[in-house]
Amino acid sequence: MSTPVVAVRGASITFGAVRALSGVDLDIAAGEAVGLVGHNGAGKSTIVNVINGGLTPHSGSIAYGGAEAGLSGVSAARSGGVRCVFQELSLCPNLSIVENARLMHAGLKGWGWRRKALKLVSAKLQEIFPGNRIECEATVGTLSIAERQMVEIALNFLTVDMPPRLVILDEPTSSLDSALADQLLLHVRRFVAGGGSVLLISHILGEILSTSTRVVVMKDGGVVAARPVADFTPKSLVEAMGSVIREKTQKGTRNGLAAAPIIIDLPPAPAASHRFRARKGEIIGLAGLGGHGQTDMLLSLFRARSSNWLPHKPQDIAFVAGDRALNGTFPLWSILRNLSIGNLGALSRRCAVEAAQEESVGAEWKARTAIRTPDMNLPILSLSGGNQQKVLFARALSTPAKIVLMDDPMRGVDIGTKQDVYSIIRAEAEAGRTFIWYSTEMDEICLCDRVYVFRDGSIVAELTDDDINEHHVLAASFSGDAA
Numbered sequence: 001m002s003t004p005v006v007a008v009r010g011a012s013i014t015f016g017a018v019r020a021l022s023g024v025d026l027d028i029a030a031g032e033a034v035g036l037v038g039h040n041g042a043g044k045s046t047i048v049n050v051i052n053g054g055l056t057p058h059s060g061s062i063a064y065g066g067a068e069a070g071l072s073g074v075s076a077a078r079s080g081g082v083r084c085v086f087q088e089l090s091l092c093p094n095l096s097i098v099e100n101a102r103l104m105h106a107g108l109k110g111w112g113w114r115r116k117a118l119k120l121v122s123a124k125l126q127e128i129f130p131g132n133r134i135e136c137e138a139t140v141g142t143l144s145i146a147e148r149q150m151v152e153i154a155l156n157f158l159t160v161d162m163p164p165r166l167v168i169l170d171e172p173t174s175s176l177d178s179a180l181a182d183q184l185l186l187h188v189r190r191f192v193a194g195g196g197s198v199l200l201i202s203h204i205l206g207e208i209l210s211t212s213t214r215v216v217v218m219k220d221g222g223v224v225a226a227r228p229v230a231d232f233t234p235k236s237l238v239e240a241m242g243s244v245i246r247e248k249t250q251k252g253t254r255n256g257l258a259a260a261p262i263i264i265d266l267p268p269a270p271a272a273s274h275r276f277r278a279r280k281g282e283i284i285g286l287a288g289l290g291g292h293g294q295t296d297m298l299l300s301l302f303r304a305r306s307s308n309w310l311p312h313k314p315q316d317i318a319f320v321a322g323d324r325a326l327n328g329t330f331p332l333w334s335i336l337r338n339l340s341i342g343n344l345g346a347l348s349r350r351c352a353v354e355a356a357q358e359e360s361v362g363a364e365w366k367a368r369t370a371i372r373t374p375d376m377n378l379p380i381l382s383l384s385g386g387n388q389q390k391v392l393f394a395r396a397l398s399t400p401a402k403i404v405l406m407d408d409p410m411r412g413v414d415i416g417t418k419q420d421v422y423s424i425i426r427a428e429a430e431a432g433r434t435f436i437w438y439s440t441e442m443d444e445i446c447l448c449d450r451v452y453v454f455r456d457g458s459i460v461a462e463l464t465d466d467d468i469n470e471h472h473v474l475a476a477s478f479s480g481d482a483a
């Protein structure tokens with residue numbers, strides 16, 4: 001057998017009391033797409049950081065097939081052709097796309113480097129995401145989260161001095177709509193067919209099963225299964241991760257919903273025909289291709305409802321951010337503080353937060369959303385990405401807000417927890433809360449009572465009951481017509 005592109009042997013890492021990796025072995029050969037799955041906190045990002053040289057294992061070793069001898073850490077990984085698209089996107093927001101390309105690829109230098117970078121990056125973006133309209137001289141901070149994800153992916157597949165041999169994609173589609181995700185997965189298959197290797201981490205099992213050649217399952221810091229993809233079904237994969245697929249959360253018959261009071265009623269945008277309405281206790285889905293106005297709508301609803309001149313008025317609306325690094329987490333605070341900040345009024349007496357009550361709310365939501373940590377007083381950044389997202393969710397749900405706005409909030413959350421959260425949403429809606437839910441996942445859109453499809457900044461279709469399905473959503477997303 002040829003030398004693996006990367007060979008990890010017995011890698012172990014601990015962070016304080018948490019054993020993030022315990023003796024992990026992992027080989028990746030040329031021409032392989034390895035799907036890596038596991039619950040939130042299983043150790044996937046940690047093994048990625050070991051492979052890309054960012055973390056040195058406390059015990060164990062790592063070797064790169066094509067690396068120059070004598071190098072270690074990031075340099076060895078880089079010279080072995082390892083590239084990594086991180087879950088927390090790593091581009092510099094104050095630099096342009098081509099300047100970011102220059103930072104990532106030292107070979108882009110000398111006279112005319114900008115022109116060369118512009119040409120290479122535009123071509124790679126078009127190759128992976130044909131038809132995209134990203135302007136490569138734009139500053140990264142002005143791009144949407146989906147565009148940033150696309151740019152980071154393109155930069156990592158770029159060939160300047162040497163072609164990539166192994167591209168690690170950590171939740172690469174978490175901010176992409178289904179059309180863009182399909183383009184990326186098609187590119188991954190082409191890259192692997194041409195002899196490249198990919199390590200694909202995703203909580204969307206359909207992506208893993210359709211794109212990988214082999215699947216590695218991690219649980220609690222160890223590898224518990226590693227087999228060819230054909231040996232897995234969605235059910236056996238979920239079971240290997242230590243969860244079970246439950247019956248789909250049923251919409252059920254929502255008797256009385258049609259008669260529930262309308263609590264939001266917005267006139268249609270100019271030249272559009274659909275009003276936006278939400279009733280008490282309704283779960284409203286916002287669908288359509290990413291970046292077509294769904295997040296803007298959530299933000300304007302939040303602005304309109306959250307600013308009032310009566311500071312003691314109970315909070316009416318809560319927001320679950322999708323871009324957690326940009327506007328979700330307070331990175332210097334503990335997990336508990338990140339959770340309780342959403343509801344300080346209810347947790348305080350005489351202007352001081354009651355510590356015991358704060359602790360008890362923290363313990364309740366730690367259990368309800370399965371936040372994996374030994375101590376809620378640890379820094380939020382000690383949590384894995386999916387667990388951070390659970391905290392943001394708990395922050396909103398632990399408030400008394402009647403309306404909860406959700407900006408694609410399940411990014412990176414594992415399948416077991418997603419199922420729990422779906423049940424919580426349904427139960428809360430039945431108790432009278434209204435959810436307005438932008439999601440890039442069709443399964444989630446299908447859980448909603450009513451769906452508005454967005455295109456070019458306005459609502460082009462309204463779907464209810466059996467009309468809420470992938471066919472109708474896609475038809476409306478592309479043509480503005482629901483059938």
Ligand SMILES: Nc1ncnc2c1ncn2[C@@H]1O[C@H](COP(=O)(O)OP(=O)(O)OP(=O)(O)O)[C@@H](O)[C@H]1O
Pocket residue numbers: 015016018019020038039040041042043044045046047087372381382383384385386387412414
């Ligand atoms: N810098 C750190 N300090 C303390 N604990 C950490 C740190 N980084 C990771 N951990 C812990 O190590 C464990 C593994 O985390 P890791 O990020 O590898 O999980 P993951 O499988 O990638 O999860 P997710 O699916 O949520 O991204 C988690 O329990 C996490 O809380």
